[in-house]
Amino acid sequence: MASAVRLSFAALLCASSLALGVHAQEPQSQRPSETTLSKNPAGPPALPGTVKDSETEGTVRAGGQTIAYRAVAGTITVAGTDPQDATLGFDGKPLPDSGIKPTDEAPPTARMFYAAYFKKDAPETSRPITFIYNGGPGSPTMWLHMGTFGPKRIVTPDTQHQTAGPYQIVDNQDTLLDVSDVVFIDAPGTGLSRTFGKGKSEAFYGVDADGHAFERFIRRFLSKYNRWNSPKYLFGESYGTPRSAVLAADLRSVDLNGIVLLSQILSFDNSVDGPNANPGVDQAYALALPTMAATAWFHHKLPNQPPTLKPFLDEVQKYALSEYMAALLQGSELPETQKRAVAEKLHGYTGLPVAYLLKADLRVNGGEFSKELRADEGVTVGRLDTRYAGPDIDPLSQGSSYDPQSDAITSAWNTAINSYLHNDMKYATQDTYLLNAGAGGEFSWNMTHRPPGRGGGGPGGAPGTVETGANVMPDLAYRMKLNPKMKVMLAGGYYDLATPYFEGIYEMHHLPMANALQGNISYHYYEAGHMIYVREDILKQFHDDVANFIRGTQKPN
Numbered sequence: 001m002a003s004a005v006r007l008s009f010a011a012l013l014c015a016s017s018l019a020l021g022v023h024a025q026e027p028q029s030q031r032p033s034e035t036t037l038s039k040n041p042a043g044p045p046a047l048p049g050t051v052k053d054s055e056t057e058g059t060v061r062a063g064g065q066t067i068a069y070r071a072v073a074g075t076i077t078v079a080g081t082d083p084q085d086a087t088l089g090f091d092g093k094p095l096p097d098s099g100i101k102p103t104d105e106a107p108p109t110a111r112m113f114y115a116a117y118f119k120k121d122a123p124e125t126s127r128p129i130t131f132i133y134n135g136g137p138g139s140p141t142m143w144l145h146m147g148t149f150g151p152k153r154i155v156t157p158d159t160q161h162q163t164a165g166p167y168q169i170v171d172n173q174d175t176l177l178d179v180s181d182v183v184f185i186d187a188p189g190t191g192l193s194r195t196f197g198k199g200k201s202e203a204f205y206g207v208d209a210d211g212h213a214f215e216r217f218i219r220r221f222l223s224k225y226n227r228w229n230s231p232k233y234l235f236g237e238s239y240g241t242p243r244s245a246v247l248a249a250d251l252r253s254v255d256l257n258g259i260v261l262l263s264q265i266l267s268f269d270n271s272v273d274g275p276n277a278n279p280g281v282d283q284a285y286a287l288a289l290p291t292m293a294a295t296a297w298f299h300h301k302l303p304n305q306p307p308t309l310k311p312f313l314d315e316v317q318k319y320a321l322s323e324y325m326a327a328l329l330q331g332s333e334l335p336e337t338q339k340r341a342v343a344e345k346l347h348g349y350t351g352l353p354v355a356y357l358l359k360a361d362l363r364v365n366g367g368e369f370s371k372e373l374r375a376d377e378g379v380t381v382g383r384l385d386t387r388y389a390g391p392d393i394d395p396l397s398q399g400s401s402y403d404p405q406s407d408a409i410t411s412a413w414n415t416a417i418n419s420y421l422h423n424d425m426k427y428a429t430q431d432t433y434l435l436n437a438g439a440g441g442e443f444s445w446n447m448t449h450r451p452p453g454r455g456g457g458g459p460g461g462a463p464g465t466v467e468t469g470a471n472v473m474p475d476l477a478y479r480m481k482l483n484p485k486m487k488v489m490l491a492g493g494y495y496d497l498a499t500p501y502f503e504g505i506y507e508m509h510h511l512p513m514a515n516a517l518q519g520n521i522s523y524h525y526y527e528a529g530h531m532i533y534v535r536e537d538i539l540k541q542f543h544d545d546v547a548n549f550i551r552g553t554q555k556p557n
Helices: 003-011 017-021 142-149 200-204 207-224 240-250 283-298 309-329 336-350 354-359 366-372 404-423 473-482 501-508 515-520 536-552
Strands: 054-062 065-079 109-119 129-133 152-155 168-171 181-185 194-196 232-237 258-262 379-381 389-391 487-493 521-526
Touching: 065 207, 109 200, 109 207, 129 142, 129 207, 142 152, 142 181, 142 232, 142 404, 142 536, 152 404, 168 404, 181 207, 194 200, 200 207, 207 240, 232 240, 240 258, 240 473, 258 536, 283 309, 283 336, 283 366, 283 501, 309 336, 336 354, 366 379, 389 404, 473 515, 487 501, 487 536, 501 521, 515 521, 521 536
Parallel strands: 129 181, 129 232, 232 258, 258 487, 487 521
Antiparallel strands: 054 065, 065 109, 109 181, 109 194, 152 168, 379 389
């Protein structure tokens, strides 16, 4: 697998990279008095103390109605394999008929934390349910939980570093509860989710292992809450989008009504984080060019500033896949006169100096662009949201040394999730809310992937025997072919340099499936970054777009 793929995969972190700047914290070994220790004399060593689920109630005004809801904060335990999973109850204890002996070694398990919101007095069989998660890999779901569709949300000033607490947490008038119940899930080892047992890293930290963990969680959740016959949706952001592709394929026997992909990346060869470490694969530079152009437009760094953004981006997109890509493909055979002409064109689209572009051989990665765009001012622009800017930390570095958006909002979100879980959801725990899986130790990501239905994949959804790198485009196409009624909504921001918007569009148009299925995909892009919901006006529009998407899949066939 290409080293660039490894680099970009580790760097991605959905609203997630935000967590990299946080120092690791050791989880506390003590539990509060409310904690119930799991003890089962008929099974293997019990899991460390688990906290009782907490149920609360509330109301919120959304979609022109007052919604009464029931909230549950709790955990569901899944095992590392299907046979092991079949022996466990929801709480992780071996089932009475499991056949597990006291002397058996405990299998790897993941205790996955979730916060679920159910509209009261709504019919369960017809009420949609949406499973929501951030990405990373290694990020918890506090970003989407406290920023999008839960009943509460954090308020931060757009493009500015938030003043320290107290922060403002308000009723969320854009909660999705007007059209769907929602379940926010922390991935294994993140947030309040924990992993246990020998081999836990191999069991849960990887493209395929992660997908299976979420598959097992969803199946258990549907059983625990009797929601098997509800319309079902997946919603993933950033690495949550490849997770959704793998998860949808794993849920082969569970038809989904729809999938929402926010800030998509399905093939990591398309990442602009480190394509220079993957020479000969140049399309990442072309796919990121429109985002760089949008950023230069926003910061008024273009030599000739167009009056409006979108017509300008249409022009840049056409150039990116035609003359620019053709020039990159020629490599050292590109004539010098043509190379200079391309550099001058790129200068007009990005504001970067012609000499810099020539020195870079027409190839500028994301970190280099963030560093160079406003280097003459001593300013670095953001990665997750290039509208953000901050002081340059190291004037001599080749690329950016940090992400200004990350440091602008992480403290507010971290405060919001901890305060909300303790004060509103009454979830009694002394566990540290882990902002990245690495903070819990023993974290490394296996990027090997087995696409479904290839090389001998047989009945029952057996995986293929061909292993690939981090490209899950075949998984999404596979699921769309097996379930041609399923709809997909692609969303993103023009100012996202972590997962550039044009990259997502490109991937969708290159899914290995019949062109007729392209009609199942809708596209929604906004003048924001990776986390489009930090802009309150865009959150409102995004809510309406997602709500309409869900309503549209409820119509008769």
